[in-house]
Amino acid sequence: xxxxxxxxxxxxxxxxxxxxxxxxxxxxxxxxxxxxxxxxxxxxxxxxxxxxxxxxxxxxxxxxxxxxxxxxxxxxxxxxxxxxxxxxxxxxxxxxxxxxxxxxxxxxxxxxxxxxxxxxxxxxxxxxxxxxxxxxxxxxxxxxxxxxxxxxxxxxxxxxxxxxxxxxxxxxxxxxxxxxxxxxxxxxxxxxxxxxxxxxxxxxxxxxxxxxxxxxxxxxxxxxxxxxxxxxxxxxxxxxxxxxxxxxxxxxxxxxxxxxxxxxxxxxxxxxxxxxxxxxxxxxxxxxxxxxxxxxxxxxxxxxxxxxx
Numbered sequence: 001x002x003x004x005x006x007x008x009x010x011x012x013x014x015x016x017x018x019x020x021x022x023x024x025x026x027x028x029x030x031x032x033x034x035x036x037x038x039x040x041x042x043x044x045x046x047x048x049x050x051x052x053x054x055x056x057x058x059x060x061x062x063x064x065x066x067x068x069x070x071x072x073x074x075x076x077x078x079x080x081x082x083x084x085x086x087x088x089x090x091x092x093x094x095x096x097x098x099x100x101x102x103x104x105x106x107x108x109x110x111x112x113x114x115x116x117x118x119x120x121x122x123x124x125x126x127x128x129x130x131x132x133x134x135x136x137x138x139x140x141x142x143x144x145x146x147x148x149x150x151x152x153x154x155x156x157x158x159x160x161x162x163x164x165x166x167x168x169x170x171x172x173x174x175x176x177x178x179x180x181x182x183x184x185x186x187x188x189x190x191x192x193x194x195x196x197x198x199x200x201x202x203x204x205x206x207x208x209x210x211x212x213x214x215x216x217x218x219x220x221x222x223x224x225x226x227x228x229x230x231x232x233x234x235x236x237x238x239x240x241x242x243x244x245x246x247x248x249x250x251x252x253x254x255x256x257x258x259x260x261x262x263x264x265x266x267x268x269x270x271x272x273x274x275x276x277x278x279x280x281x282x283x284x285x286x287x288x289x290x291x292x293x294x295x296x297x298x299x300x301x302x303x304x305x306x307x308x309x
Contacts, residue, residue, distance in 0.1 A: 061136075061140050061145075064136070065133075065136060068129055071129060072126060072130075076121055079125070097115065097116045097117040097120070098115055098116070099115065100113040100114065101114060101115075101116060104119070104123070147171070147174060149167065150164075150167040150168060150170055150171050150174075151171070151210075151232075151235075151236045153167045153168050154168070154210050154232065156198070156209070156213045157207075157209075159199050160195055160198060160199055163195050165188055165192055165195075168187075168191055168232060169184075169187050169191065171232055171235070172228075172232075175235060187229075190228050190229060193226075194226045197222075198222070203216060203220060210236050210237060211237065213233060214233045214234070217233070248277060249277060252273055253273070255276070256269065257269060291304065292304070
């Protein structure tokens with residue numbers, strides 16, 4: 001998961017135990033017990049890309065979950081050794097792991113104690129990883145993983161080696177609003193015919209992902225021959241809109257539709273949203289070309305200066 005989830009989980013845990021016990025803060029080494037080693041920038045980056053590659057995302061999600069499990073089971077010793085090395089280099093005091101300290105959140109009168117090792121490993125290290133795992137399970141639930149797994153069957157690499165008719169036909173049932181009863185009855189035959197044709201067509205061997213596959217289908221007019229298959233490809237391309245891009249869209253909505261613009265109509269609001277969310281594309285356009293295109297749509301009372309024409 002993203003790096004800030006790891007940092008936040010550890011910091012929140014430290015703050016809670018400090019407040020409950022009202023003791024002196026633990027040594028500075030606590031701040032170094034953030035298991036950032038298990039974070040993968042690749043997963044964070046790919047989930048935030050607008051051209052999200054579903055196949056790569058699925059593979060990285062599985063890898064991250066496996067690394068989290070391995071880190072929790074057998075990663076403490078290596079992690080602690082790295083932290084010790086860091087503390088020595090920065091002249092930070094490392095507490096003795098065998099020393100006993102009062103149980104956090106309990107009265108000192110009870111006399112209950114735990115070792116530093118238990119505190120740092122069980123109450124901070126394990127808790128941080130468990131919080132990340134819970135967040136991962138929430139973000140990538142079983143239902144979401146099924147949909148992503150089905151869409152990954154559209155991957156054209158290695159001559160459509162991952163193509164699975166049953167999984168792709170299941171998408172028609174999941175997205176039942178986009179497919180009629182007749183469509184769901186004929187999509188299997190269309191998928192079987194489609195995969196035989198594209199495997200024999202040499203032009204499809206150059207496709208590397210779903211995006212290039214969609215472009216190739218339009219170029220070869222296969223989208224007209226296999227409309228149901230092309231609809232699945234369209235759904236796969238639209239899917240990223242429901243991940244990281246939707247968070248950016250909601251942020252843009254708050255910026256555009258302010259209190260002074262609370263009566264803006266839907267059409268104008270949608271146009272402003274497109275301009276804002278795709279502002280990098282619009283920055284590359286020449287203002288003069290935009291003005292000329294707008295003026296050429298119809299005759300207007302005002303006329304452009306000669307240097308614009």
